[in-house]
Amino acid sequence: METYRLPTDILKNKDDLALHIFNQDFLMNPSLSRYKDKYIQDTVYTLRFLSTSLEVGEPLIFVNYMEWFGSLAQHLKFNMDSMERYFRVCESVFQEIFDHPLSDSTIKTFKKGIEAYRKSFFSTDLAKIDYDQFLNHLISMHSDLAYQHILNLVNQGMSLKDIYLNVLQPTLYKVGELWQRRIITVAKEHYITAAVQHIIGRLYSILFSNREHNQKTVTAVCAGDELHEIGMRMVADFFELSGWDSIFLGSNIPIEVIINHLIENPTQLFAISATTSSHLIEVRDLIKATKTNPKLKDIKIIVGGHVFNETPDLWKSLGADGFAMDAEQAVILGTLLVGEANA
Numbered sequence: 409m410e411t412y413r414l415p416t417d418i419l420k421n422k423d424d425l426a427l428h429i430f431n432q433d434f435l436m437n438p439s440l441s442r443y444k445d446k447y448i449q450d451t452v453y454t455l456r457f458l459s460t461s462l463e464v465g466e467p468l469i470f471v472n473y474m475e476w477f478g479s480l481a482q483h484l485k486f487n488m489d490s491m492e493r494y495f496r497v498c499e500s501v502f503q504e505i506f507d508h509p510l511s512d513s514t515i516k517t518f519k520k521g522i523e524a525y526r527k528s529f530f531s532t533d534l535a536k537i538d539y540d541q542f543l544n545h546l547i548s549m550h551s552d553l554a555y556q557h558i559l560n561l562v563n564q565g566m567s568l569k570d571i572y573l574n575v576l577q578p579t580l581y582k583v584g585e586l587w588q589r590r591i592i593t594v595a596k597e598h599y600i601t602a603a604v605q606h607i608i609g610r611l612y613s614i615l616f617s618n619r620e621h622n623q624k625t626v627t628a629v630c631a632g633d634e635l636h637e638i639g640m641r642m643v644a645d646f647f648e649l650s651g652w653d654s655i656f657l658g659s660n661i662p663i664e665v666i667i668n669h670l671i672e673n674p675t676q677l678f679a680i681s682a683t684t685s686s687h688l689i690e691v692r693d694l695i696k697a698t699k700t701n702p703k704l705k706d707i708k709i710i711v712g713g714h715v716f717n718e719t720p721d722l723w724k725s726l727g728a729d730g731f732a733m734d735a736e737q738a739v740i741l742g743t744l745l746v747g748e749a750n751a
């Protein structure tokens with residue numbers, strides 16, 4: 409194989425690289441042929457996280473991913489001996505094909521990741537999941553009862569902000585945990601997500617009545633083909649509730665299209681969301697394209713989402729103006745940044 413010099417080379421060649429790793433492992437273990445497709449798919453996924461981590465210079469991105477992978481592998485009952493052999497094969501392939509400095513940094517990051525994987529694979533102290541009534545309705549697929557539950561909370565005087573941040577968000581986090589522990593299936597995870605989105609939609613008539621408007625606008629997108637969009641949606645809704653105009657563009661939009669949109673539709677604040685680290689390069693490129701466009705130089709950019717919550721200071725290395733952990737903090741931050749900019 410040719411020599412790789414840059415982390416982007418890993419991303420560009422991830423399919424060939426994953427096949428090469430498989431072939432090396434297969435030479436020692438012919439029984440692996442049964443799992444070839446899944447093996448290659450998982451390796452490509454891991455290489456994406458590794459190259460992103462190296463490219464943005466943040467080892468924690470790969471370490472967090474491997475910690476998550478180790479926990480998932482525990483629930484999937486992976487064989488740790490095979491994984492140890494797999495890690496050795498990966499390391500020797502990295503030694504073989506990467507140019508010297510890239511090989512050093514890759515192996516250093518990879519080793520930290522292996523440590524995190526081992527630790528979570530063998531971990532026995534799993535946090536207890538609290539199955540409250542709302543979660544139980546969703547798990548048993550009673551979306552009508554789940555909606556009724558939320559309506560009762562509204563009627564008892566709970567604010568929509570509290571419903572978002574203290575009921576829906578923690579429930580979705582629990583759902584992620586249940587999927588990761590293999591307690592619920594992907595199908596059920598999808599069902600619950602759709603049910604929660606439906607509930608949010610039904611709350612809009614309450615959400616958007618009696619709100620005040622001011623002159624500020626926030627434009628929101630999810631980076632690249634990021635499918636996780638409920639968090640960004642909530643952030644946009646919180647801005648609406650605080651009197652801003654929010655324009656949520658969703659995901660899967662090419663950078664040039666977003667830039668043209670921002671030029672044609674002036675906005676004071678640009679909010680970008682990413683959940684998994686495989687979308688960080690798109691976040692970085694989008695920030696760069698906005699900041700270097702003379703017509704957009706006054707726009708303030710904020711970022712957020714699962715991967716930013718897990719990696720402090722990541723927002724700085726990607727060039728954003730700020731980061732917030734949740735929707736409430738996002739509005740405080742946005743108001744501060746835009747207020748400062750307009751002062």
Ligand code: B12
Pocket residue numbers: 472473476573576577580581583584585587588594597598601633634635636637638639640642643679680681682683684685710711712713714717731732733734735736738
């Ligand atoms: C719902 C869900 C999905 C849905 C998404 C549907 C949709 N339309 O949004 C579907 C089923 C499609 C999905 C798919 C996948 N998912 Co998923 N998913 C989730 C889940 C359960 C909930 C996400 C969510 O809505 N959370 C609630 C919102 C409100 O919280 P939030 O996103 O953190 O947002 C808040 C803050 O972060 C912040 N914020 C968010 N964006 C922004 C932006 C700005 C500018 C600011 C300032 C703040 C901010 O404010 C928000 C509101 O307070 C999470 C679990 C979790 N812990 O989040 C897993 C999770 C994110 N998914 C995961 C995975 C692995 C996947 C899949 C790869 C496999 C799978 N499970 O099917 C695919 C990948 C899809 C892809 N290509 O991107 C993992 C990610 C692990 C990792 N380390 O990367 C998680 C953590 C589950 C887990 N525990 O393993 N998923």
